[in-house]
Amino acid sequence: FTKKDLEGKKVIVTAGPTIEPLDPVRYMTNHSSGKMGYAIANEAKERGADVVLVTGPTNLQDPSGVKLIKVNTTTEMFNAIEKEFNDCDVLIKAAAPLDYRPVKVSDKKIKKDDDNMNIEFTRNVDIALHFGKTKKDNQILVGFAAETNDLIENAKKKIITKNLDFIVANDVTQSETGFKVDNNTVTIIDKNGEINNYPTMKKEEVSELIINKVVSYF
Ligand code: PMT
Numbered sequence: 747f748t749k750k751d752l753e754g755k756k757v758i759v760t761a762g763p764t765i766e767p768l769d770p771v772r773y774m775t776n777h778s779s780g781k782m783g784y785a786i787a788n789e790a791k792e793r794g795a796d797v798v799l800v801t802g803p804t805n806l807q808d809p810s811g812v813k814l815i816k817v818n819t820t821t822e823m824f825n826a827i828e829k830e831f832n833d834c835d836v837l838i839k840a841a842a843p844l845d846y847r848p849v850k851v852s853d854k855k856i857k858k859d860d861d862n863m864n865i866e867f868t869r870n871v872d873i874a875l876h877f878g879k880t881k882k883d884n885q886i887l888v889g890f891a892a893e894t895n896d897l898i899e900n901a902k903k904k905i906i907t908k909n910l911d912f913i914v915a916n917d918v919t920q921s922e923t924g925f926k927v928d929n930n931t932v933t934i935i936d937k938n939g940e941i942n943n944y945p946t947m948k949k950e951e952v953s954e955l956i957i958n959k960v961v962s963y964f
Pocket residue numbers: 761762763777778779780781782783820839840841842843844845870871872873874875888889890891892893904916918924925926927
């Protein structure tokens with residue numbers, strides 16, 4: 747028996763990596779599998795929310811009962827959220843969008859020669875930062891922090907700069923938790939400075955914690 751404590755709420759969840767093409771056959775990306783975001787979307791759906799899942803490319807099965815929007819680049823992820831954001835109650839940013847994209851995308855396959863190659867990158871929009879600045883007071887914004895060092899300190903900075911209600915910090919240096927795998931070890935920090943450390947658990951269980959925390963704001 748699951749409590750339907752998100753009934754009538756619209757929850758946008760982002761998942762997966764983004765990809766940024768360099769030419770028709772090459773792209774940049776990262777190790778995000780989408781598992782964390784898909785698990786959160788599923789938990790929100792089970793708890794009665796209207797869920798919009800905006801996802802970068804993953805190998806996961808399409809979930810049922812949610813509005814699924816598939817994107818490739820960080821700009822596409824931003825545009826998809828912008829169309830859905832106005833009437834949403836919660837935005838949970840579990841995706842790992844690329845912060846940079848190549849300045850030039852070649853329409854033909856780039857040929858190799860004997861020299862080194864330099865690629866110039868330009869900044870992508872910081873999606874969480876944008877919606878943190880424009881959100882209404884009653885819209886809840888949840889961020890993630892994927893860190894390799896100074897986990898808590900960096901996560902706290904992100905709460906302030908991105909105007910988050912709370913952040914889920916994960917240390918992504920260990921191979922058995924974080925990117926790709928089924929488990930995650932997280933610390934949840936809220937904007938009032940409350941910090942909770944949790945043991946390693948399944949991403950489904952982490953999702954339950956996150957949704958419980960969201961519900962406590964209503
Ligand atoms: O997908 P999995 O394999 O299950 O792995 C899960 C995960 C490790 C990807 C996930 O738990 C996680 O930590 N996601 C956030 C990854 C990330 O981009 O962290 P960050 O510290 O670089 O960004 C901080 C926050 O800003 C995040 O909420 C991120 O979604 C957001 N962001 C980042 C860059 C950008 N251009 N726009 C953003 O909105």
